[in-house]
Amino acid sequence: MNNVREFSWSVFFTWIILAVIGLIAIYSATQGPVSQYLETYIQNNFFKQVIWVIISLFALISIQFISPRAFIELSYLAYGVGILLMILTLIFGTEINGAKSWLRIGPANLQPSELMKIATILATANYLTSRRDISAENVRYALTAVGLIMIPTILVFMQNDLGTALIFLSLIPVMLFWSGLPYGVSLFIISPAVIAYLTVIQWYYGLAAAILLTAFIFFIQRSVWLTVTAFISGFLTVSGVQVALNQLLQPHQIARIAAFTNPNYDPTGAGWNVIQAKTAIGSGGLTGKGFLEGTQTQLKFLPEQWTDFIFCVIGEEFGFIGSTIVIVMFIFLFVRLLNMAGNHKHPFAQLVTVSITSVFFIHFFINVGSASALLPVIGLPLPFISYGGSAFLTNTIMLAICLNMDFHKREFSIYR
Template sequence: MKISHKIQDRFDLAIFIPVVFLIIIGLAAIYSSTINHPVAGGNFQRQLFWVFFSFTAMIIVYFLPSQTFRLLSAPIYVFSILLLIAVLVFGKSVYGARSWLSFGGVGFQPSEFAKIGLIFFLSYWFNQKNRNINNLKDVGVGLLIGLFPVMLILLEPDMGTAIIFIVITLALIFWNGISLFGLFIVIAPGFTFFASMLGVYYFYAALLLIIAVLFLFKRDLFLSAAIFGMNLATGFILKYALPLLQPHQQKRIESFVNPMADPLGAGYNALQARLAVGSGGLFGKGFMQGNQTQLRFIPEQWTDFIFCVIGEEFGFIGSILIIVLFTFLFLRLIKISSNLQNRFSSSLLVGIVTLLFTHFVINIGMNVGLMPVIGVPLPFLSYGGSSLLMIMMLIGVALNISKNKR
């Protein structure tokens, strides 16, 4: 045992340092966008408290014995499902979605906690002895584990979070060794569904593509026909599902197609966010100097639109720094996970990466106009206690796995 290498070996600074930087930049952006705000003026201090609290939680998780995660998988999942049901009954509505529980004045989103439950339990389920991911029953149960909370979250309704659950479920199925054909069966309906959202011709194109792929796999005719039929059916979901969405969410999907068409309605935030980012230029307008931010053109900017504060005030340099830090963190976690002997731990890490990555893509994509406005926070940077706490606990898990990797 070499003492000199101990700290470096055990505490993975390659994970920790980018996280610290992201949190510091996030605090600066929250400070800039809220400190002069009449209602949100205290948010910086509150976030500072949550940062300390979350770091403490991270350190506690870091020191937990490595078996803990496997043991806790099922209880965490079950508990988080109960919380999701509780929020539908007792929850309080914020912006049209019933997604908050309140404990003595402290708001808390059970769906954040449920993300941990999902990652843990799916990883656990796929890595039980005698589990075969290419067995229809096993993968079917895996899908159910993932889709049950999705259903509860859609009832809130919170589309952004539901999408994240779906992506995590698919990523874990993929990582845990599903065959290409299996993956195709799982993903194809989602693909067709998305195509049907874009229009009739996209939908036909998607169906043609599926027929082509089915030919390539050369499976028996009955199975191929069944898969095709399933995909055909998903095309009609939209027609019946869209009216189920909240009016503000329907509008958001429409405004994604053309945000300039309705600059005052649903496209307002997207347009103002893009103006903020674009007008930042190479070096930005300077800390606390962004007119879009300081004049509050973007409502609640400190939550889902925190990235455009950075884009406006720290410019291209600042924005790229964020992307580099995130990418570095993702690649580091993927690298560790692919070298692990323990498949459960490996799956956990991939779940964590997928979670962070999906948030990252949807949030920044929305801030720069590549994605519709879906309410998803940017990890480490957005204002919000339960989200930060959840993410830092997952970072604690990652550090813990990294510590025990040999």
């Protein structure tokens, strides 16, 4: 192997720090005075997470001894196995919190959609980097790559796991843009998400965004057909969101969206989560109330405080300083991973590293945004911090792959 000094120890220790912060927060959320209000299986979450951290550490170390060529050669096989596991989950899976995303394997519950993130990134990256002919005029390869991502996305939607489906969808613009898709086409792909988000707030915000984005796309790409398509797509997005809000979504989903725009709309129901989250973070002040001293946390006012709202636990008990440390650690991780991607000569390693970084960033952005009421509550864990064995192991494996390809970049660069 390469000289050990070339290993990215800064990324490794960042992983350790985030994992330790997560264990401290999970302990407070499940083992403190709040434990009297929790079921036994929830109280055991801390000890289960410790086991998953240990398993993940061994996985991270073991992956460093794998030839980076294996990630290319086994990518399609991993993708096929992942799709099979997701289909089996739809048939035989266990439903938890409304999502049929769990497959019982012996004593453990496995979430195949988490592992499918890795397989999808590897398979799509392999396909795109072996075919560099992507342009506004010839998008056949791009559409095939979109198909590779959309298959697991549809399966995740069928499992009723909207948050994870959004992660898969976010890979489309990231991977296509990094593979050479023109700026205008990339903006066209991203625009429906921006328009939909603004339409949720007010329909005329969405319409204004559709018009402005269409103008930008024309200015950047100078393509009439793309401009017309962008405008039609934007108009359909605004209309589709309105139809969904008024006719298609379930009452609890509509309530969540209404609570995002106005938490007082249903302060004892859907708005409760937003109000309690803001109260917890706001009451932490500069230094926090102290470990195991957060009233919102210890009196069980925070919902899902060991997963979706764990950032609120940190904000309440460790204050602005604690929250800032978490944010800075994530920013440092993102910057280091992007630097690693920039140092690669092989396009596959570049695309995989950037895609994994984007997955981490979107999880971080949505989780913190939901906890601070800047985004609707979607239900995505905070990487390396929230409770969840499958998610923690998957995120660690993705990080380990980035570390592996960086560690082996000299020999990896000769692969064609």
